[in-house]
Amino acid sequence: MKTTIKTIFVILFFLTPFYSSAQKTTDQIQTEWLKAVNSAAALDEFYNNNSGLLINGKFALVDELSEALKVFIKDQGNIKDYELLETHQLRDGQKLVLGKYSTATNKVFYSVIGWKQLGDWTKEFEVIYEHKPVANETDDVATAGRQAWEDHANEHRPDLIIENVNAQNGMYFNRGRLSHGDEIIEAYGYMNNENYRIKLESLSGTRVNENIFFDIGTYQVGGKGLYLLIWTKEGDDWKILLDFNF
Numbered sequence: 001m002k003t004t005i006k007t008i009f010v011i012l013f014f015l016t017p018f019y020s021s022a023q024k025t026t027d028q029i030q031t032e033w034l035k036a037v038n039s040a041a042a043l044d045e046f047y048n049n050n051s052g053l054l055i056n057g058k059f060a061l062v063d064e065l066s067e068a069l070k071v072f073i074k075d076q077g078n079i080k081d082y083e084l085l086e087t088h089q090l091r092d093g094q095k096l097v098l099g100k101y102s103t104a105t106n107k108v109f110y111s112v113i114g115w116k117q118l119g120d121w122t123k124e125f126e127v128i129y130e131h132k133p134v135a136n137e138t139d140d141v142a143t144a145g146r147q148a149w150e151d152h153a154n155e156h157r158p159d160l161i162i163e164n165v166n167a168q169n170g171m172y173f174n175r176g177r178l179s180h181g182d183e184i185i186e187a188y189g190y191m192n193n194e195n196y197r198i199k200l201e202s203l204s205g206t207r208v209n210e211n212i213f214f215d216i217g218t219y220q221v222g223g224k225g226l227y228l229l230i231w232t233k234e235g236d237d238w239k240i241l242l243d244f245n246f
Contacts, residue, residue: 026097026121030082030113033123037069038078047122050176054127054230054242059171059178072128077104082111086204088216088226093117094246096216096226098206100131107131110208112216112228114244125173125244127230132209140205141238142215142231149229149240150200158188167232167239174245184243197221213238219245 024032033046043066051062053069060068073079080102089095094116101109107130114125145165152160162170162184172179172187179187190196202217213231218224225246232241 024120026095026113026115027084029121030084034079034082037073040070040073042066043069045120048116048118048124050116050124051122052125052173052176052178054125054171054173056129059173059242061178062176076107076109079103086216088203090218090224090226091246094226096228096246098204098214098216101128110206110214112214114228114246116246125228127214127228127242129208129212134207134210137207138205139207140202140215141207141213141233142202142205142229145231145238145240146200146202146215146217146229150198153188153191153198154196156192156194156196158185158191161188161240165240167234167241170240171242172244173242200227212241 029046033043035041036043036046047062047065049062051065053060053065055068055072058068082099082101084097084099086098087095088097094114097113097115099111099113101111103109109128110131111126111128113123115121116124149161149165152158152165162181166184170180170184172184174187177187199220200217201220202215204214204216206214208214211233215227215229215231217227217229219227227243227245229240230242231238233239
């Protein structure tokens with residue numbers, strides 16, 4: 001009996017590194033995703049039940065993803081390559097990755113992927129917008145709006161976020177649920193707790209084009225998490241088009 005137990009232990013000891021190394025990285029999965037998208041292959045393995053995609057202003061839930069990407073490839077041609085620019089991670093199994101795609105039509109598209117590990121890594125959310133250079137690309141155009149969001153949240157007034165900070169077609173995407181307008185007030189109901197306090201800190205701002213700005217940062221509510229705010233320009237003001245967080 002002792003010999004058998006010892007033998008099993010030795011086998012498990014040597015197999016553990018093998019199984020650990022077999023876990024695919026997000027870089028490997030992204031390479032496989034590119035091949036699948038360009039060949040119009042099935043994409044189910046790259047997503048989970050809570051996944052969503054915002055691509056050039058159109059939102060697709062998990063059952064609409066494949067069709068939305070087929071339309072993108074039809075319009076823009078195959079994606080020639082992907083370049084990872086930044087990775088932001090606070091916890092195991094969750095991260096936000098900024099990168100860019102180049103297409104066969106010689107266009108560049110900026111992307112933020114919200115990766116989540118559920119066994120294998122999957123894309124819980126991705127936003128893709130065409131990049132068109134503008135002056136002052138490094139300016140944080142969302143400073144005032146971000147502070148207003150934080151102030152209204154700490155006043156326990158999610159209604160004022162919708163009224164003053166969100167875009168007319170603003171969205172909140174969380175755990176597979178997409179909310180608009182007054183639905184967001186309900187989804188932000190946790191802000192009504194009198195003890196609720198939040199602090200936002202931007203880590204990275206990317207001016208994608210004249211009207212779109214990607215804002216990646218942290219929120220502090222007891223613990224710390226990652227947020228992605230997509231800002232759009234309405235008149236002279238920057239408003240939140242979409243809020244996503246881990």
